[in-house]
Amino acid sequence: MIRLQVNGKAHEVDVDPATPLLYVLRNELALNAAKFGCGLGQCGSCTVMADGEAIYSCLTPVSALEGRHIVTVEGLGSAERPGPMQRAFIEAQAAQCGYCIPGMMMRAQALLEKKPRASADEIREALEPNLCRCGTHMRILRAVARAQELMGAK
Amino acid sequence: MPGRREFLAGGGALVLAFSLSPRAWAQEAHGDAGKGPKLPGSLSKTPLLDSWIRIAADGSITVFTGKCELGQGVRTALQQIAAEQLAVAFERVAMVTADTALTPNEGFTSGSNSLKDSGTAILNAAAQVREILLAEAARRWNAAPGDLSARDGFVTGPGAQRLGYGDLVAGQSLHVQAKPQSPLVPASAHRVMGKAVARVDIPAKVTGGEAYVHDLRLPGMVHARVVRPPQPGATLRSLGTAPAAAMPGVLKIVHDGSFVAVVAEKEFQAVQAMRALQDRAQWDSPPMPPADIHAHLASLGSDDTVILDRTGQGGGGTSHEAAYRRPYHLHGAIGPACAVALFKDGELTVWSHAQGMFPLRDAVAELVGLPKEKVRCIHREGSGCYGHNGADDAGGDAALIARGFPNRPVRVQWMREQEHSWEPFGPAMYSRSRATLDSGGNIASWEYDVWSNTHSTRPGNAGSLAAGMLVAKPFKPPPPRPIPQPEGGGDRNAIPIYRVPVARVTSHFIPRMPLRVSALRALGAYMNVFSLESFMDELSLLARADPVEFRLRHLDDPRAVDVVRSSARGFGWDAWKRTPGHGRGFAFARYKNLAAYCAVAMEVEVIRESGEIRVGRVHCAIDSGEAVNPDGIRNQAEGGVVQSLSWTLREAVTWDEKKITSRDWGRYPMIRFPHVPRSIDVEVLDRPGQPFLGTGEATQGPAAAALANALCDAAGVRIRDIPFTADRLKAVFRS
Numbered sequence: 001m002i003r004l005q006v007n008g009k010a011h012e013v014d015v016d017p018a019t020p021l022l023y024v025l026r027n028e029l030a031l032n033a034a035k036f037g038c039g040l041g042q043c044g045s046c047t048v049m050a051d052g053e054a055i056y057s058c059l060t061p062v063s064a065l066e067g068r069h070i071v072t073v074e075g076l077g078s079a080e081r082p083g084p085m086q087r088a089f090i091e092a093q094a095a096q097c098g099y100c101i102p103g104m105m106m107r108a109q110a111l112l113e114k115k116p117r118a119s120a121d122e123i124r125e126a127l128e129p130n131l132c133r134c135g136t137h138m139r140i141l142r143a144v145a146r147a148q149e150l151m152g153a154k
Numbered sequence: 155m156p157g158r159r160e161f162l163a164g165g166g167a168l169v170l171a172f173s174l175s176p177r178a179w180a181q182e183a184h185g186d187a188g189k190g191p192k193l194p195g196s197l198s199k200t201p202l203l204d205s206w207i208r209i210a211a212d213g214s215i216t217v218f219t220g221k222c223e224l225g226q227g228v229r230t231a232l233q234q235i236a237a238e239q240l241a242v243a244f245e246r247v248a249m250v251t252a253d254t255a256l257t258p259n260e261g262f263t264s265g266s267n268s269l270k271d272s273g274t275a276i277l278n279a280a281a282q283v284r285e286i287l288l289a290e291a292a293r294r295w296n297a298a299p300g301d302l303s304a305r306d307g308f309v310t311g312p313g314a315q316r317l318g319y320g321d322l323v324a325g326q327s328l329h330v331q332a333k334p335q336s337p338l339v340p341a342s343a344h345r346v347m348g349k350a351v352a353r354v355d356i357p358a359k360v361t362g363g364e365a366y367v368h369d370l371r372l373p374g375m376v377h378a379r380v381v382r383p384p385q386p387g388a389t390l391r392s393l394g395t396a397p398a399a400a401m402p403g404v405l406k407i408v409h410d411g412s413f414v415a416v417v418a419e420k421e422f423q424a425v426q427a428m429r430a431l432q433d434r435a436q437w438d439s440p441p442m443p444p445a446d447i448h449a450h451l452a453s454l455g456s457d458d459t460v461i462l463d464r465t466g467q468g469g470g471g472t473s474h475e476a477a478y479r480r481p482y483h484l485h486g487a488i489g490p491a492c493a494v495a496l497f498k499d500g501e502l503t504v505w506s507h508a509q510g511m512f513p514l515r516d517a518v519a520e521l522v523g524l525p526k527e528k529v530r531c532i533h534r535e536g537s538g539c540y541g542h543n544g545a546d547d548a549g550g551d552a553a554l555i556a557r558g559f560p561n562r563p564v565r566v567q568w569m570r571e572q573e574h575s576w577e578p579f580g581p582a583m584y585s586r587s588r589a590t591l592d593s594g595g596n597i598a599s600w601e602y603d604v605w606s607n608t609h610s611t612r613p614g615n616a617g618s619l620a621a622g623m624l625v626a627k628p629f630k631p632p633p634p635r636p637i638p639q640p641e642g643g644g645d646r647n648a649i650p651i652y653r654v655p656v657a658r659v660t661s662h663f664i665p666r667m668p669l670r671v672s673a674l675r676a677l678g679a680y681m682n683v684f685s686l687e688s689f690m691d692e693l694s695l696l697a698r699a700d701p702v703e704f705r706l707r708h709l710d711d712p713r714a715v716d717v718v719r720s721s722a723r724g725f726g727w728d729a730w731k732r733t734p735g736h737g738r739g740f741a742f743a744r745y746k747n748l749a750a751y752c753a754v755a756m757e758v759e760v761i762r763e764s765g766e767i768r769v770g771r772v773h774c775a776i777d778s779g780e781a782v783n784p785d786g787i788r789n790q791a792e793g794g795v796v797q798s799l800s801w802t803l804r805e806a807v808t809w810d811e812k813k814i815t816s817r818d819w820g821r822y823p824m825i826r827f828p829h830v831p832r833s834i835d836v837e838v839l840d841r842p843g844q845p846f847l848g849t850g851e852a853t854q855g856p857a858a859a860a861l862a863n864a865l866c867d868a869a870g871v872r873i874r875d876i877p878f879t880a881d882r883l884k885a886v887f888r889s
Contacts, residue, residue: 016402016422023422027377032369033362035537037488038570042819045488074362082361089360093352093785096793097225097538098359099489105360127827131819133488134225134538135796137830139789 002062006031007075017063021055022046024062025072033073033102037131044130047103048072054110054129073102076109085109088147089140096134104130108144116153120145190334195274196220197332200258203286204328206279207236213307213320215240215247217276220260221268222252222509222533223355226850227786228268230353234782235273238339238347239280240319241304249354252511252533262510262612264541264673265641266749266848269782273846281336283328290322291315341780341842348840350785355535367507367534368492372563375494376405377421378555379428380566381414383437384813385575386623386670390414394434398427407431408555411626415555417564428569442809443668448479448584456605456662461639462649464657471598472696475588478685480876481806483580484822485674489537490568491544491577495552497522497560502529504556506549507536510612514549517613520629521550521622522557529553540797542612542672543577544568550619571817576620579807580674581607581667583644583681587689589654595697597708599656602686606644607667608634609677636663637677641746647679647855650686651744652708669807669814676851679745680798683855684862687741688874691863701740701863702727711744713777716839717751718742720775724837725755735759736770737868741859743852750852751777751839754795754860756831760869762887765880767865769799769831772857777839779847787849788836794853795834800825802858804877 004011006029013028020039025031025048037045039058046058049071077083082090085105095101104127111118111126118126123144132140192198200206200220208216217236223229229249237244250256252263260271284304291309292299294317301312307319341348358365383389390412398416399407403423408415414431418424444450494505502524508514511531519529531549539545548566556564568576588601616622617631637643645661674680694704702722709715722728722740730738737760742753756772774791781787804823808816816822858876866872871886 015420019420019422023420023425027371027421030371031362032364032366035368035489036567037490038819040570040818040820042570043488072362073360077361079357079361079363082357086360090352090356093356093789095225095353095356095359096227096789097488097535098356098365099225099487099537101360102362124827129826131488131824131826133486133540133797133824135793135800135830136789137796137827138792138834141827 003066004062004070005068006070007072013062015062018061020058021048021060021062021065021070022057025057031072031074035099035102037100043100044107045100045103047106047130049106049110052110052113054107071106073105076105084150085147088150089143092139092143092146094136094139094143096136100130100132104132104140108147112148112151112153116148116151193332193334194278196258196260196271197275197278201332203279203283203330203332205258206276207283207328209319209323209328211320213318215242215319216250217247218250218257219272219276220252220258221272222263222511223535224263224509225535225538226790227353227783228263229355230351231269231782231786232273232276233354234346234349234351235277236280238344239277240284241339242307244346244351246307254511254515255530259512262513264509266745266851269846269848273782277338278336279332281338282333285336286327287319287322290324290327291317347782348784348842351783353786365535366489367494367505367536368489368567370494370505370534370565372494372496375563375565376417376419376559377424378415378417378552378564378566379424380551380568380572381416381428381431381435382572382576383412384439386620388437388439391436391438393431395431397434398430401427401430406559408558411624411628413554413621413624415551417555417559439812442811442813447481447582447668450668451582451584451605451664454664454666456664459661459663460658461645461661462657462659464654466655471590471592473588473590474692474696475586476689476692476874477584477586478681478688478874479584480582480681480684482582482669482671483674483801483805484574484807485540485543485577485580486822486824487537487539487543487573490570490573491548492536492565492567493548493552494563494565495556496563497556500528502553502557504529504531504549504553505534506531506545507534507539508545508549509539509542513612513614514546517546517616517619517622518550518553521616521619522553540675541580542610544573546613546618547576547620550621554621574817574822575814578611578670578672581609581644581671583678585681585685587685589689589693591693591697595699597652597654597693600650600654601657602648602650602659603662604645604648604678604682604685605662605664606678607664607671608636609643609673610637611670611672634665634667636661640748642678644678645682646677646746647682647686647743649747651711651714651747652690652705653710654708675797676745676854679743679851680801680854680858683741683743684858684876687743687856687859688862688872691739691866692872705742713751714742714744717753717775717777720837720839721753721755721773724775724835725771725773727755730757735761735868737864737866739860739862739864739867741856741863743855745852750779750847750849752791752852752856754853754856756860756864758861758864758868760865762869765883765887767803767878767883768829769861772831772834773837774834774853775837775839776849776852777841777847778849778852779841779844781838781840782846784838784840787838790849791836791853792834794850795857796825796830798854798857799831799861802861802876802878804879806877
């Protein structure tokens with residue numbers, strides 16, 4: 001049994017300790033937001049936060065995460081009560097297919113928790129690890145700037 | 155198998171207000187072709203109103219489309235159209251998208267045709283339904299229909315009588331043929347169409363809702379992975395299954411010819427077993443094509459068709475000639491292909507993010523040896539596809555595995571390297587332009603040749619699916635065919651939109667395909683617009699004319715002129731101040747020469763030392779006809795520009811003697827945040843009351859050419875080979 005702390009809730013999961021966190025989130029905990037993209041840490045669609053740091057959940061074995069606080073997009077709010085990052089993405093209509101978006105949101109969340117007043121260029125640099133194939137980049141940047149406003153940083 | 159009746163009963167409708175004849179169940183093309191005037195959009199193939207719109211006794215409204223939500227926002231736009239014409243609030247309409255058991259067969263969601271096909275059908279069907287409701291109320295109240303009004307789900311009469319839509323649909327009242335024309339709500343009265351309504355799919359996507367086929371979690375579901383040869387054409391020599399079979403959770407190893415897959419209880423178990431199988435699999439690979447793919451393509455022979463032959467007085471004057479090339483490109487979905495299939499009680503259900511559920515159904519039925527009636531394909535969203543990628547193949551994989559593993563849903567997802575090496579690529583192409591200018595600097599003659607493989611090997615047949623190619627008794631793929639003009643495939647947009655007195659355009663169709671190819675967003679238009687619009691820039695330089703003015707003087711279509719002027723104005727073309735290392739570029743096209751008009755202006759900065767091109771401001775003007783959702787158009791246009799910049803700046807499929815080598819994002823780099831434009835402004839030129847022209851593929855060609863033209867303006871070099879990588883530019887600057 002591996003003990004995990006996800007979105008403020010404690011879980012015990014019975015999986016091979018080598019299992020990447022992503023599969024545990026999606027299949028054991030039924031959390032949809034983090035996505036499989038490459039399994040290589042090249043696209044960022046699996047990004048979640050562990051103790052405030054953005055990590056690739058497709059690469060990180062679940063055994064390495066015991067005792068750490070994991071946050072996924074589900075921890076930012078719900079469709080009924082979206083949190084600031086989610087509201088910002090909805091307001092900016094910052095999605096096309098949307099598959100990469102949860103990873104974008106988590107990387108942006110990690111940045112803004114550390115650096116609420118990050119500049120536009122810093123946001124671009126911070127999002128560099130995350131790929132978007134639909135080309136929604138301009139809206140994602142607008143959404144993150146809007147999230148800064150909603151979080152009260154600007 | 156649940157059909158329409160069960161669906162609606164299960165969907166909360168109390169009583170069906172009308173019965174369905176067997177004819178309405180069969181959603182196949184049972185059109186009235188040849189009888190009477192052509193019906194609007196997809197009504198021509200599916201003319202019964204209740205195939206599109208159902209109103210239950212409780213007044214709930216369900217609208218059916220055969221098109222798929224691909225992240226382009228079509229579900230929202232179609233819902234807007236229906237709500238507008240039915241005179242109800244946007245939220246009152248429930249949409250059902252492509253499902254072979256429920257919806258009309260509208261073929262593929264492709265070609266920027268969804269609004270033209272399905273939007274036009276729903277527009278007219280909904281208007282006719284409103285008319286039927288008004289007529290029924292008028293009959294009951296013995297009033298004139300013109301004295302009644304429909305609003306918010308009720309018809310109101312002159313004496314304040316009021317009846318809900320659910321009370322007014324009776325018997326077979328919607329089981330009637332569509333009319334060629336119905337009284338549309340005029341654009342001036344629109345409440346929902348033309349508004350930037352928020353997309354209905356976004357909230358689930360940003361909160362972890364069940365948004366994709368990848369998220370389906372059916373009771374008892376198992377996980378499968380396929381083990382693929384290094385690329386299409388390779389075959390299995392030997393396979394060791396024992397270690398994988400002994401791994402925890404492994405339920406079954408499927409081995410049929412070169413088709414290999416593993417089924418496991420948990421997903422990561424399937425991944426581990428797949429790797430164990432892969433480690434022991436040996437493949438025989440036919441030789442890969444030579445690195446100089448364009449010379450190789452030229453050696454394969456082509457079927458040539460002259461698609462424009464305009465003779466007249468011309469020639470003479472200054473002449474110019476140029477040749478252009480593009481490599482194979484990936485669709486490159488961020489999420490590898492996925493599907494879920496369940497074989498139970500002799501019936502197979504496949505949930506897939508492919509673009510055509512009916513063609514997939516046909517291909518899957520042939521693949522697994524079931525009659526079509528025993529196969530149902532249901533669309534669920536996936537990662538954006540941008541054309542024919544691995545989605546159909548994954549549907550075939552899931553179907554074939556599930557057929558041999560009944561009663562439990564089987565979820566298959568491809569790995570990254572499988573998507574990168576097995577999806578059908580956007581074809582490599584090359585082209586040649588020649589023209590002469592008269593003494594006034596106008597185009598006197600024009601000649602254009604383009605060489606290409608087919609741009610569609612889409613299913614419909616099992617031989618078009620990866621599984622169908624790999625099984626021990628493989629299915630024969632249909633022979634590749636060109637897509638005919640006026641839409642065209644490799645020759646899409648090969649015919650110039652500009653006024654040229656003498657012109658000859660030849661499409662060279664190359665049947666033999668060195669690598670697996672199919673439809674990638676915009677098909678040949680990406681390459682042809684890149685070629686033509688680069689060439690127009692080259693001619694404008696020869697004519698010592700401003701590139702925008704040079705285009706305008708050769709354009710007759712007023713909507714084309716409007717778009718060109720709007721983009722130039724929005725960008726600030728005339729006031730633009732040159733600074734060292736910077737340049738500006740412009741390009742224009744009307745997609746397929748019959749769909750959306752789009753012009754792109756952009757500025758770039760070129761760093762000579764590094765070969766880097768930095769894209770600054772981009773302005774795009776687009777006329778998609780009547781704009782149903784202007785923000786949806788802007789979103790698609792912005793995305794199209796960025797995607798095209800990525801193709802054009804960075805991307806090319808690579809291979810060595812043995813295999814595809816561009817197997818991940820490290821070896822097939824696409825654009826990342828630091829390199830996207832500083833800004834993209836999209837100006838939507840709305841044309842209320844005009845036909846829908848579609849949007850999704852309008853920008854790719856113009857964006858590529860505007861980039862090439864800006865690069866030339868900034869650095870004085872004309873690059874005609876895609877991609878414009880830093881290495882290529884550095885080599886050009888050195889020479």
